[in-house]
Amino acid sequence: MRLAGLAFDLDALAAPLPMARTTVDAAQWQAAAAAVAQSGGRLVSLWGSDRRGGETGALVVSVAYALRDGLAWLDLALPETAPRYPDLSALFPSALRMQRATADLMGIDTEGAGDRRPWLDHGAWPAGFLPLRHDSKYGESAPRAEAADYAFVRVEGDGVHEIPVGPVHAGIIEPGHFRFSVVGEKVLRLEQRLGYTHKGIERRFTELDPLEAHRLAGRVSGDSTVAFAWAYCMALESAVGSTVPERANALRALMLERERVANHLGDLGALANDAALAFGLAQFSRLREDWLRLSRDAFGHRLLMDCVLPGGVTAEPGAAALQRMRVQCNAIETEARALLAVYEEHAGLQDRFMTTGRVTPELAAQLGLTGLAGRASGQASDLRCDHHWPPYDALEVRMATRREGDVAARVAVRFDELFESLRLIRALCARMPAGASRTPLALPAQAAFGAGWVEGWRGEVFVALELDASASIRRCHCHDPSWHNWPVLEHAVIGNIVPDFPLINKSFNLSYSGQDL
Amino acid sequence: MWKVLKQIGRNGIRTEPAPQFDDALRVAAEQIQREILDILGQALAIRQVDAGSCNGCELEIHALGNPYYNIEGLGIRFVASPRHADMLLVTGPVSRHMETALRRSYDATPAPKVVVAVGDCGCNGGIFGQSYASCGGVASVIPVDVAVGGCPPAPIEILRAILTAVRRGRQRQPSSADHAAGREPENARAGSGN
Numbered sequence: 001m002r003l004a005g006l007a008f009d010l011d012a013l014a015a016p017l018p019m020a021r022t023t024v025d026a027a028q029w030q031a032a033a034a035a036v037a038q039s040g041g042r043l044v045s046l047w048g049s050d051r052r053g054g055e056t057g058a059l060v061v062s063v064a065y066a067l068r069d070g071l072a073w074l075d076l077a078l079p080e081t082a083p084r085y086p087d088l089s090a091l092f093p094s095a096l097r098m099q100r101a102t103a104d105l106m107g108i109d110t111e112g113a114g115d116r117r118p119w120l121d122h123g124a125w126p127a128g129f130l131p132l133r134h135d136s137k138y139g140e141s142a143p144r145a146e147a148a149d150y151a152f153v154r155v156e157g158d159g160v161h162e163i164p165v166g167p168v169h170a171g172i173i174e175p176g177h178f179r180f181s182v183v184g185e186k187v188l189r190l191e192q193r194l195g196y197t198h199k200g201i202e203r204r205f206t207e208l209d210p211l212e213a214h215r216l217a218g219r220v221s222g223d224s225t226v227a228f229a230w231a232y233c234m235a236l237e238s239a240v241g242s243t244v245p246e247r248a249n250a251l252r253a254l255m256l257e258r259e260r261v262a263n264h265l266g267d268l269g270a271l272a273n274d275a276a277l278a279f280g281l282a283q284f285s286r287l288r289e290d291w292l293r294l295s296r297d298a299f300g301h302r303l304l305m306d307c308v309l310p311g312g313v314t315a316e317p318g319a320a321a322l323q324r325m326r327v328q329c330n331a332i333e334t335e336a337r338a339l340l341a342v343y344e345e346h347a348g349l350q351d352r353f354m355t356t357g358r359v360t361p362e363l364a365a366q367l368g369l370t371g372l373a374g375r376a377s378g379q380a381s382d383l384r385c386d387h388h389w390p391p392y393d394a395l396e397v398r399m400a401t402r403r404e405g406d407v408a409a410r411v412a413v414r415f416d417e418l419f420e421s422l423r424l425i426r427a428l429c430a431r432m433p434a435g436a437s438r439t440p441l442a443l444p445a446q447a448a449f450g451a452g453w454v455e456g457w458r459g460e461v462f463v464a465l466e467l468d469a470s471a472s473i474r475r476c477h478c479h480d481p482s483w484h485n486w487p488v489l490e491h492a493v494i495g496n497i498v499p500d501f502p503l504i505n506k507s508f509n510l511s512y513s514g515q516d517l
Numbered sequence: 518m519w520k521v522l523k524q525i526g527r528n529g530i531r532t533e534p535a536p537q538f539d540d541a542l543r544v545a546a547e548q549i550q551r552e553i554l555d556i557l558g559q560a561l562a563i564r565q566v567d568a569g570s571c572n573g574c575e576l577e578i579h580a581l582g583n584p585y586y587n588i589e590g591l592g593i594r595f596v597a598s599p600r601h602a603d604m605l606l607v608t609g610p611v612s613r614h615m616e617t618a619l620r621r622s623y624d625a626t627p628a629p630k631v632v633v634a635v636g637d638c639g640c641n642g643g644i645f646g647q648s649y650a651s652c653g654g655v656a657s658v659i660p661v662d663v664a665v666g667g668c669p670p671a672p673i674e675i676l677r678a679i680l681t682a683v684r685r686g687r688q689r690q691p692s693s694a695d696h697a698a699g700r701e702p703e704n705a706r707a708g709s710g711n
Binding site: 342 | 520521524525528531565566567568569570571572573574575576577578579580582583584585595597598599610612613614615616618622643644645646648649650651668669671
């Protein structure tokens with residue numbers, strides 16, 4: 001398979017979306033990065049694997065790029081002593097934290113990257129322990145007594161002071177540390193320190209049966225459980241070379257859109273609340289509760305956890321449940337349109353939303369802002385529209401974009417996507433294919449690779465899976481779009497006032513668990 | 518403003534009855550005297566601590582604030598500091614990186630204090646278990662009074678666990694607005710999915 005922009009052939013993966021994998025050398029690694037940057041492609045993910053003992057027998061660093069006509073997964077084998085690979089962060093700034101995480105988890109480092117501080121390793125693991133190396137056993141050495149200090153970048157000058165926040169935050173939010181450098185109320189710089197919810201997900205994958213591991217994928221980030229479970233299942237199905245029934249595909253899309261609507265309803269209420277309009281939270285949280293209760297009735301779980309599984313789906317909503325969903329879509333649309341009118345006419349709310357936390361399209365392109373936040377800054381990409389794959393090809397999804405890049409634009413994209421998803425759900429319910437909703441999967445007897453790529457509500461979710469010859473998981477890498485967007489948030493708050501940070505942060509609503517793994 | 522008032526008036530009051538407490542959820546013998554529980558039970562301040570969850574439990578804890586569960590109507594508030602709290606509501610698994618922060622939050626909470634562990638992971642580590650990066654359940658780091666399983670537990674179950682921790686069993690009476698609108702709480706629930 002040939003992808004435009006790359007000077008070599010790749011092996012196509014048997015997935016519904018165009019994805020292909022190949023092994024490159026260091027020169028091709030660098031040439032490919034330059035070619036992708038040149039052609040306007042984007043970095044999706046970067047991760048490391050321990051394939052010693054496998055057919056290539058080496059430590060490997062991998063990168064996934066999104067090109068116009070598909071996804072390219074490139075592997076670079078590294079020597080066992082002093083494994084190093086050429087830095088990508090000069091071309092793709094969002095690679096930097098992924099490279100630092102790869103160094104922490106795999107002990108493979110870059111040549112040429114400026115920032116080499118640990119990222120996921122807070123000094124709590126035993127010295128020298130590398131979680132993703134198969135020969136690295138936990139318990140061989142004692143944990144380090146004192147957590148290591150982190151070298152935050154200091155801002156100096158007249159009247160500059162620091163505000164440290166977290167890891168335990170003031171609301172019902174995930175943990176992380178923010179270090180603000182401010183003058184008066186104005187934010188000069190924000191530096192994030194994440195990794196607090198690192199719970200060893202990628203190592204845990206290697207201990208699970210491939211046919212059961214969708215449950216773990218569905219808990220990488222609870223708000224994106226359908227997206228991750230689907231991406232994992234797509235990866236496993238592509239490794240096995242199996243396709244799922246038409247009905248299963250339609251039901252997966254139905255659940256993914258329900259997840260998108262649930263999150264958008266929650267965020268639209270919370271954003272108004274952060275701008276002191278509690279009315280918005282009361283109304284939208286009521287709609288969200290109605291939505292989750294019907295999800296429970298139709299699929300058996302309010303958040304749809306474990307409803308997508310290898311080979312298909314568990315849930316079997318009947319004709320009556322599908323009809324209830326269509327009716328509910330109409331009711332929610334009517335209410336949300338009334339609330340949209342309230343939001344648009346509310347001067348106080350618009351004053352807080354407009355020009356706050358701005359990321360210009362130029363900056364977004366340079367830093368690799370992706371997903372929903374990217375679309376609010378003119379980065380027109382949505383996997384549901386970019387590629388033809390079932391069942392989205394039959395639905396003609398309309399992409400929502402804005403160019404202002406402020407909180408107001410991220411609110412507007414959520415409203416547009418909410419209404420579009422309601423339309424898609426109605427269409428899926430009206431034309432739900434009959435037949436089986438699951439096919440049995442037979443695991444292969446040789447090593448196999450698979451990949452899954454799904455547009456979750458926050459942005460593109462990617463899963464890279466390696467099975468070994470004994471049909472167990474050798475490596476499963478889960479990628480959340482928050483990896484790209486967290487660093488951009490640091491830029492979005494510059495020059496804003498400290499009290500606007502919660503609003504700006506909420507307008508991105510990034511996952512801690514999804515990037516901490 | 519007219520549209521806001523119209524929207525509020527049209528929807529009325531949707532709050533449903535609070536659940537009865539359940540002693541089966543208790544994991545520790547009574548640590549706190551009855552009379553103190555009576556006081557905490559009247560107006561409870563909760564500090565929520567995410568000690569490493571996938572954020573699924575947080576979504577359901579958030580839902581307690583919606584008009585159906587209306588936790589503030591029961592006199593229960595989420596506060597911004599453990600120093601203001603009577604109760605810690607903790608989700609897990611406790612990651613190694615959050616172990617110290619969780620201990621410090623517990624130490625900063627004034628006595629008498631109660632701890633409620635939320636979700637399968639908060640109870641026993643859940644699917645993440647114990648590993649180089651996870652300490653497992655909340656009880657492996659701080660004392661737990663009440664634990665509620667589920668992945669995630671539904672909001673009504675989380676509310677039941679909170680009320681169990683303070684032994685609060687009084688049912689909230691249906692409000693007069695419900696009667697005025699000719700609506701029973703049960704109807705509101707049945708109609709909510711449509």
